[in-house]
Amino acid sequence: MEQLTKELQAYQRRLEAQNEALRKSKLALAEAREALKDRIRERTRELEATNRQLKEIVREKIQMADSLSISETRYRSLVESTDDFIYLLNEEGAYLFMNNRTRSYYNLLPKEVPGRYYSEFHAKKQTAVFMERLKQVFERGTSIRQEHQQNGRYFLRTLSPVKNKDGTVRSVTVVSKEITEETRLHADLSKINEQLWEEQSRRIMLSRRLINLLEEDRRRIAGDLHDQVGQRLTSLKLNLEQVHSEIRDQNGPLCAKIDEAIGKTSHVLNDIKNISRELRPAILDSxxxxxxxxxxxxxxxxxxxxxxxxxxxxxxxxxxxxxxxxxxxxxxxxxxxxxxxxxxxxxxxxxxxxxxxxxxxxxxxxxxxxxxxxxxxxxxxxxxxxxxxxxxxxxxxxxxxxxxxxxxxxxxxxxxxxx
Ligand SMILES: Nc1ncnc2c1ncn2[C@@H]1O[C@H](COP(=O)(O)OP(=O)(O)OP(=O)(O)O)[C@@H](O)[C@H]1O
Ligand SMILES: [Mg+2]
Structure with a gap:
């Protein structure tokens, strides 16, 4: 009995110990569960944030794609509707692209463009010049602008490089603008300008000659006045003075009249001197x-x-x-x-x-x-x-x-x- 009691007590202690262990492990389990919940909540928050970011990125990408396609459409319609000739070429001079204007000029459908060469549509000499320019753009990587003539029409052509990421030239875009009208206008203007210039030179020459003529006339008139009219008047004055001295004592009234005539002659002589000096001042020459x-x-x-x-x-x-x-x-x-x-x-x-x-x-x-x-x-x-x-x-x-x-x-x- 005593033995049984002891065993019972021992069994009870073990049971209690086991209960205690069970309680502790329950407690630990509860704590672990809480910690797990916390981590799950945190992780969910993180996931939600990542999700939001992803959504934003996707939205941006969609927007970018949209605007890219809008700008590409715009760009395409611009390239296709322009009156300028626009085309893309590789190093061999083969067409990679031709805009509407170029295709209709050469009477080609879009699918007929690849595989065609510049040389097929241009004369030998023209092709040689163009290929030289094309080579320059591929080698130098910079644009070239040149005027050229085809079938009596004038064009201003710009060749620009299209580059790879490493800077090497992949292809060359050519934009060719027709400038026939402008060139003709320019030629007409140059001609008019030349005529105007000639007219102006003629006018300058004419007015120079007129001024010289005016001066020559003045010089001649001044000379004539001085040499001819002046001299004759001087001799007339001398005559009058002679008559005056001869009749001085005989005829008083006549003498007074002659005296007056001498005075007037001196006056006219003085006027002539002034006029001829004004016409051609001898002092200027001397x-x-x-x-x-x-x-x-x-x-x-x-x-x-x-x-x-x-x-x-x-x-x-x-x-x-x-x-x-x-x-x-x-x-x-x-x-x-x-x-x-x-x-x-x-x-x-x-x-x-x-x-x-x-x-x-x-x-x-x-x-x-x-x-x-x-x-x-x-x-x-x-x-x-x-x-x-x-x-x-x-x-x-x-x-x-x-x-x-x-x-x-x-x-x-x-x-x-x-x-
Ligand atoms: N110093 C001045 N003071 C005031 N008016 C002047 C003077 N110089 C010129 N003018 C004015 O300018 C005008 C033109 O002068 P201009 O010398 O071309 O002609 P003009 O003296 O009238 O005639 P012309 O020189 O052909 O005999 C004159 O008529 C006058 O009205
Ligand atoms: Mg004047």
């Missing part, structure tokens, strides 16, 4: 521009106008044609001041600046609006136009600044050396 201008201004002083003359660096003598032109311009400017300006003061500057001679004539008169005088008319004033023409003939430039009530400033600049 002493040059600076002294002639200063003389011109001195004469004005006698007419009651204040004048200022400034000169700097001007050679005593230079090209007679230029001296004369500048003198004539100053002369006309001064005549204009006397005729129109109602001025009391004139400034004339003659300065050498770099390689140019600059003349300026300025007055303090009533001024005017210069724009009006730039219009050439059949009739009307010529002074300013001739001044401009003289400056233009000598590759110079004339500017005129004036405004009502603010005087007039005329300046002209001409190169000293012939260009």
């Amino acid at each position: 002493f040059g521009l600076v002294r002639s201008l200063s003389r011109l201004l001195k004469e004005l002083e006698q007419k009651g106008i204040r004048t200022h003359f400034f000169q700097k660096g001007v050679p005593e003598r230079f090209d007679p044609e230029k001296e004369l032109a500048l003198y004539r311009i100053a002369q006309e400017a001064i005549q204009n001041i006397m005729k129109h300006a109602n001025a009391s003061e004139i400034h004339v500057n003659l300065v050498k600046e770099k390689d140019n001679i600059c003349l300026s004539v300025e007055d303090n008169g009533i001024g005017f609006t210069p724009r009006i005088v730039n219009q050439v008319a059949e009739k009307g004033p010529l002074g300013l136009l001739i001044m401009r023409e003289r400056a233009f003939q000598l590759k110079g430039e004339l500017t005129l600044e004036s405004a009502a009530g603010r005087g007039t400033h005329l300046s002209v600049e001409i190169p000293l050396q012939n260009i």
Whole structure:
């Protein structure tokens, strides 16, 4: 009995121990299950995120494919509907692609394009030139642009390389634009331009000759006035003086009349001297521009106008044609001041600046609006136009600044050396 009790107790302890172990393992199992659940939840979250990313990538890819196909469609319709010839060639000159325009030009269906060569549609010489260009693009990897002619039509052709990822040239695109109309227009324009140029040269030559003629006429008239009319008047005056001295004591009234006639003759002689000097100032030929201008201004002083003359660096003598032109311009400017300006003061500057001679004539008169005088008319004033023409003939430039009530400033600049 005692033995049995002991065994029972031992059995009970084992049972309790087993229960304890069972409880612990249950507890561990529960904990493990919870941990597993946590991991599953975490993993699910991760999977969901990956899924979302994948979906986004797929959506983007679909979008890209869509826009790619849209742009390809656009590009295709552009290439197919253009009037330009577009084609793709390999190194041997075989067509890989031809757009609609090219195919219809050669009367080909799309499936008939592969396997055809450039040489089949072009003359031998043309093909040789083109193949040389094609070779250049394959070798250099850069575009070439050239004009070419075919059946009397003109084209502007651009050959551009299509490259592999490593930079080598895979094929060459050719875009050929017809420029027949533009080329003809250009040729016509060049012809018109040439005619205009010739016309302009003729006009320049003519006006140069006219100005020279004008000067020659003035010189001749001045000579005639001085040598013929002047001399005859001088001799007439001498005659009158002779008669005057012969009848001085006999006929008082006649003597007074002859005296008056002598006075008038002297007056006319003086006028002739002035006119012929204006027509051709001998002083210009003998002493040059600076002294002639200063003389011109001195004469004005006698007419009651204040004048200022400034000169700097001007050679005593230079090209007679230029001296004369500048003198004539100053002369006309001064005549204009006397005729129109109602001025009391004139400034004339003659300065050498770099390689140019600059003349300026300025007055303090009533001024005017210069724009009006730039219009050439059949009739009307010529002074300013001739001044401009003289400056233009000598590759110079004339500017005129004036405004009502603010005087007039005329300046002209001409190169000293012939260009
Ligand atoms: N210094 C000036 N002051 C005011 N007006 C001027 C002056 N210079 C020119 N003009 C104006 O410009 C116009 C044109 O001058 P331009 O020398 O061409 O002709 P013109 O003197 O009238 O005639 P022409 O010189 O042919 O005998 C003049 O009629 C005048 O109205
Ligand atoms: Mg005038």
